[in-house]
Structures are given as C-alpha cells and as structure tokens.
Amino acid sequence: MLKHLATFLFLIVISFTACCQRVSIIPQPVSVKEGKGDFVISQKTIISAIDKEDVKSANFFNDYLFKIYGFKLPVNKQKSGKFIEISTRKSTRAPATDRYTLTVTPNAIRLVGDTYNASFYGIQSLIQLLPVQVSSSLAVPAVTIVDSPRFAYRGMHLDVGRHFFPVSFVKKYIDYIALHKMNYFHWHLTEDQGWRMEIKKYPKLTEIGACRNGTIIGHHPGIGNDSIRYCGFYTQDEIKEVVKYATDRRITVIPEIEMPGHAEAALTSYPFLGCPGTGPYQVQQGWGVFNNVFCAGKDSTFQFIQDVLDEVLTLFPSQYIHIGGDESPKTNWKICPRCQARIKEQGLKDEHELQSYFIQRIEKYLNGKGRQIIGWDEILEGGLAPNATVMSWRGEEGGIAAAKQNHKVIMTPATYVYFDHSQVQKEDSLHIGGYLPLEKVYSYEPVPKELNEEQGKYVLGAQANVWTEYMPYESKIEYMVFPRMSALSEVLWSPKEARNWSNFQPRLQNQFKRYDLWKANYSKAFLEGKDK
Ligand code: TNX
DSSP, X not given: XXXXXXHHXXXXXXXXXXXXXXOXXXXXXXXXXXXXXXXXEOTTOEEEOOSHHHHHHHHHHHHHHHHXXXXXXXXXXXXXXXXXXXXXXXXXXXXXXXXXXXXXXXXXXXXXXXXXXXXHHHHHHHHHHSOSSOOXXXXXXXXXXXXXXXXXXXXXXXXXXXXXXXXXXXXXXXXXXXXXXXXXXXXXXXXXXXXXXXXXXXXXXXXXXXEESOOBOSSTTOSOBOOOOEEOOBOHHXXXXXXXXXXXXTOEEEEEEXXXXXXXXXXXXXXXXXXXXXXXXXXXXXXXXXXXXXXXXXXXXXXXXXXXXXXXXXXXXXXXXXXXXXXXXXXHHHHOHHHHHHHHHTTOOXXXXXXXXXXXXXXXXXXXXTOEEEEEGGGGTTOOOTTOEEEEOSSSXXXXXXXXXXXXXXXXXXXXXXXXXXXXXXXXXXOOSOBOOHHHHHXXXXXXXXXXXXXXXXXXXXXXXXXXXXXOSHHHHHHHHTTHHHHHHHHHHSOGGGOOHHHHXXXXXXXXXXXXXXXXXXXXXXXXXXXX
C-alpha cells in the first residue's frame, strides 16, 4: 500500500514538473537558456529558407505541422512580419560538428546550423518546443539553444526478415529516427525466414526466397504451425524511394545482406549456394540458428554474393555495407569437401579461419568499390578483416577487443539496447526473453571503461536492435521501441555530464504526449510504475 502511495505521489510530482516546464526536449540539448515571452506561430507566419537543403528542413517542419496541427506555413525566400528563419553556415572548419543555434524571441525564430544536418536537428528541437495541445496558434517559448551531438553514429535497426513491414511503415520508422535526432537506419534485409530485396540477376531470391509456407505459433520451438504462406519483399524502386526518404531526413540507410549464416532463404532459392551433400533447404518457419549456410568452398558462392552486392551498391549510397557474420554454424563446412579443400589450399587453421577468409574476401571486394564493411562481433573470430567496423552485440567484449585493435566499433550490446527484450518483468505478449527496463537503457554508457581515451575514440556510437521474431505487426514494434528509443537518443546525443535520470523523467512525460500526437503505440510500463 505504502509503495503504491509513494509511486502515486512520485507521479504527481513528475506530472506537475512536466506541466510547468516550458522547454522539455529529448535528447537534452547541450545548452538551453530560457527567455521571456513567446513567439506565436499562426497560419500566417512565414518560414524563410533560401538554400534548397534548408527548404527540405522547412518542409519537414511543415509536414509535421500539417500532420499534427492541421495547417502549413508559407515557405519564402524573403522575411516579413514575424518569421521563422532557417539557414546553414556550411562551415568548412574541420571537423564539422553538426552544431546548431536556435533562438526564439517574441518577434522571430532563427535557426542557424553549421551543417545542413545541424539545421535539420534544430528543426527537431523546434518541433519539441511546440505545445502538446493541438491548436491553430502555437506558442513557442523564448529560448536560446546551442546544441551538437556527442556521438557520430546514432542508430536504429529493423529486422524485416522474420516479419516483413511495408514501405509505409518503414517510412514511419524513419520519421521516428529523425524526430530523435538519430542518423542511421540499419535495414536487416535477408534472413533464413525470408529474402526481402529484389535482385534483378537472381529473380528466384524473391520468387522463392521471399515466402515461407507457415510460421510457428507461440514461443520457439512453438506449439504448432499456422500453415499460412507468408511473403514480402521490396522492389528496387521501393528501396530507392526509402533511401531518398531517409536521405531527405539526414539519415543514412545501411543495408544488411547476411553471410555466411542466416542465409537459408537464399539457399532455398538457389541450392548451388549450399555445401555439397546438405539440404534440402526451406525458407524457415521457426526461429533460431540454422546449419544451412553459404558454402565457403565454392567460387560460385562468392560470384553470387558479389553480383548481389553490385545491385545493393547501386541502390544504397552508404559508405558502410553490413555483411552480417553472426551465428554461422560450422557444421556443414566441417563435412564439406570443398570447404576442407579451401582450408588446405589457403593454409587456414580451422573453420573459424575459413569464416574469416570468407569475410575478408568480401571486404576486399567492397573496399575495391570504395565501401567499408560492418559485421557482427563474430567477425573477430579467426582474425578481423583489415578495415572492418565491428558491431558488438554479445555484450561489450567484442567492441572492446575491436577498439583495442584500432577498429571502429558500433555498440549494440543485448544487455542494454536489445529492444526485443521486455520492458516489464512479466510481459504478457510474446518476446524473445530478457528484461530491459527503460532506466537500464538510459544508464547505458557506450564507451566502455576498459578503453583508454585514444581507444575510446573508435566507438562511433550505438544502436538499438529490433529483431522481429515476436513482432508480427507494426503497433508491436512501436510498443517495444517506445519509450526506450527516447532514452537511447539522449544516451547518444547529449553530453555525458548532462545525462540525468531524474531530470529525464519529467521531460519524458511530455514525450508520452507527443507519442499520442503521433498516434504511436508505446509501453506504459514506466508510466504506470510497473517496470520495477
Ligand atoms: C541474435 S543479434 C541474432 C538475431 C536474433 C536475435 C534475437 C544477432 C547478430 N543475431 O538473428 O534475431 O539474436 O534476440
């Protein structure tokens, strides 16, 4: 009883603080100085933006206004009356810091970015200065904000292999990323349970590989199978559309083409890709790790992957291409004469070194095309490819080891940022297992204390992973992602010293109201004090 009373009082205090705080931004900016009075946005307020890129930022703001408040503002080159001015300095000083200054006075709103990205981030702060009550005249509190991100890599991942999500939802997800001032979307496009990207040279990848004949019911290994054919893939035109949509929002899309494991949908489409004597293959209907992986002994496997990557490169301008590398059992390779011959011919010690050979061969190919690879931390086993960036998921150890070898690292440890884990101790809906409450995400420090200052610089940032085995529909993704994504955005953006859990909570109360405005689903575990 006493405990409930305490929670109740705590919530009252929090809502009170939230209601009366004029500036409530997530992620917390570097510097906020509140002024006096308000700038009132009416339907006649002009947005002044000259540069074409700044106009894109103005358009994002306008789209938001329209979607949430039902009106748009005129965008002009001139300033007149009370105006919102967006401009970018295009600072050539290295390194470009993505810093912006947003000044609101009763007469004008001025946003100046050092880079186009920065101006776009300033728009996200401006959006969060808008009232959470819908109205046709919007009071924006006077304030001066000077702000820039702590980490260069602020990412969200989405697995569309286990469950497929249409372009409309992918765009919504990209908007969520943008609204959190995050800048990378890691699109996990191929899996054992479905190949989701059209490849012109290999049409069977989507004719066969994009469909499975059923899906297990319940938690792995399941209490049956629904026997419903489940299909989905993106055409190359759709992919172009998504990449453009993300680019306009200052987000880089990193495609992931999984190898050598998690590839059974590809093997089902083209059985020559597997090891002799293995198979038959099927697009998998349950979850987990499967033995049927790309054969590392055949040159035809590498030719196939290179052909696929050639098409990937034409669609994704990203400097980074994710090649997977995780959870690839060596069972087939151990009995495969072609793989054993490769081990011998290359003077490799074992199948782990064969995996390393596999990844290095692909790295060389992609480096030759001016791109860099990212791989899950298993790519450390058997020797790291010379220029690879490591995504550390099995805890932080992989990231620490890679940074110590002077390799770039993106931290995605399951213990802090796996949003397929539950936010409450007793989660009613199906989930992968594991308990990751909001406060734990908020407490995450991406630079491990095991690294010295120099090594710490190799940590580019972090990312939350959203594996969709138990997220069959869109609102479930939103439920798993919110509000933890808001906590992660602050971990990645705000200065380390500015991060403060008791200061974050009242700001989060406003953020919940924004989720409502967005009509986004979210977990109420924290809001109702049920995540302890
Ligand atoms: C491990 S994280 C995987 C995924 C699963 C996930 C479930 C990683 C690189 N591989 O294939 O979906 O666990 O949490």
